[in-house]
Amino acid sequence: METESADHLIRFRDGGFLDQPVETVPTDEITIGYTPRSDGEDTEYTKLLAEAADELPPILVHRPTMHVIDGAHRLRAAALRGDTHIPVRFFDGDRAEARLLAVAANVTHGRPLSTADRTTAAGRVFASHPHWSDRAVAAVTGLSARRVSQLRKHTPAARTGHRVGRDGRTRPVDPARGRALAGELLRTNPGASLRSIAAEAGVSPATVADVRDRLRRGEDPVPSRRPEPTAAPEPTAAPEPTAAPAAPADTRPPISLESRRRPARTPEPPPGPAQLLRIFDSLRRDPSLRLSESGRNVLRMLGACTLVVQDREKITATLPTHCKEQMAQLAHGYAGLWSLLADELACAATAEAS
Known part of the structure; x- marks a missing residue:
């Protein structure tokens, strides 16, 4: 899973799990194994869930181990109510994916993870997926990319020469270094394929092709980023001042002092995609919506709209x-x-x- 993208976990968390069938499973067959929470169970939250009149939403369980990925409080609440069975959706990935999904699921809804738990989770991601980009780690852990970058500096993951983004594409941390390495590889093994050199240098095949062309022209593999100095424009003489034409008489009614002090109101711009996703995440964490059938219907409807926010261009390109x-x-x-x-x-x- 080292070279896979984080996006498949995010997509599964943000609605892909709804494609999994709901199965009714005995509660005593499910265990709470790994949890990203350092402070354990919130008993008050468990009681709140147990007192809810509606049926609890399905929990997410790792099928190979039968460990809870998302829904430990719901499982505890079901036991507190005396329920012998609970609705379950299964995840069939490996154990490492299940642990990452547990973090990704718990940062967006229910009882969100604390900042300390998210920081600890980022450290685990650095250990298991050191090549994941800062944005990929941020998407899984719920931290900002800037905070992830700060945390990475103190780990071995900071020494990786390339990063795998959320889209699965590999990019060099220092493009100039990748180009220089590709140039060395081309000089020592000119018959190697572009893809093999790209994989070793951590750059794209297109970049290797550009480096090869530059070497053939006798140029440096790394293009200079400094623009050529340009001559300063010749100073021009200031135009002679001319008398301003007389202003026409103002026939408009006088403006009151009060109207001058009151600025004109401008309509607020509609929220952008990032803000829409933040609003949806906030609603998805609200127990009053999650614990009622009508609220869950609204969240399912909004979840479909979230897919439009994320995949609008892809829908346009792939629709028949x-x-x-x-x-x-x-x-x-x-x-x-x-x-x-x-x-x-x-x-x-x-x-x-x-």
Whole structure:
């Protein structure tokens, strides 16, 4: 799993698990093994779940070990209520993937992981996947990429020459170093394939091809990044001042002092993709939605919209041509309904707050 991307775990967490069938499993067959929480079970949260009138949402279990990946508090709540069975969705990956998924799932909903637990989880990722990029580790652990970069400096993972991004692509940490290494490899083994040199230097085959062409022209493998100095423009004489034309008489009514002090209101821009995902994550963590059937229906609906936020360009590129016109009509129609719903929700929130 070292060279795989983190994106498949994120996609599974953000809705891919819904493709797994729900099975009813005896509670005594499931165990709480690895947990990313250092402080253990929150008994008050377990009691809150146990007192919920609705059926508990399915938990996520690692099938090979029958260990809970996500839902330890729900499993405890089921036992507290005396339930002998619990709904389960299974994950069939290996143990290392299950542990990473446990972290990724618990940073976004339910009772989120503490900052200390996320920091500890980042250290485990550095040990098992040292080549994962800062953004990939951040996506799994819920830390910022800047914080992940700071933590990496104190681990052996900081010495890796290339990183694997969320998309699975390998990129050099220092592009100049990768180009220089590719140049050395080409000089010592000019008959080697572009792919073999790219894999050894940690750069793309296209970069190796560019390095090869530069060597053939007698140029350095690493292009200079400093722009050529340009001559300063010749100073021009300042134009002679000319008398300003007389301003036409202002026939507009005088503006009051009060209106001058009040700045014009500008409409707030709609939230961008990143903000939409943050809002969805916040709603997904709300127990009042997760623990009711109507709330779970809303979250499932919003989860589908999240896929549009993440894969809009891919949907446009891969949708069959004969379906695109009908899809466009549906999208326009649904957009109008969403706008109507947004107005109704805003009015209702204002009325209830007053």
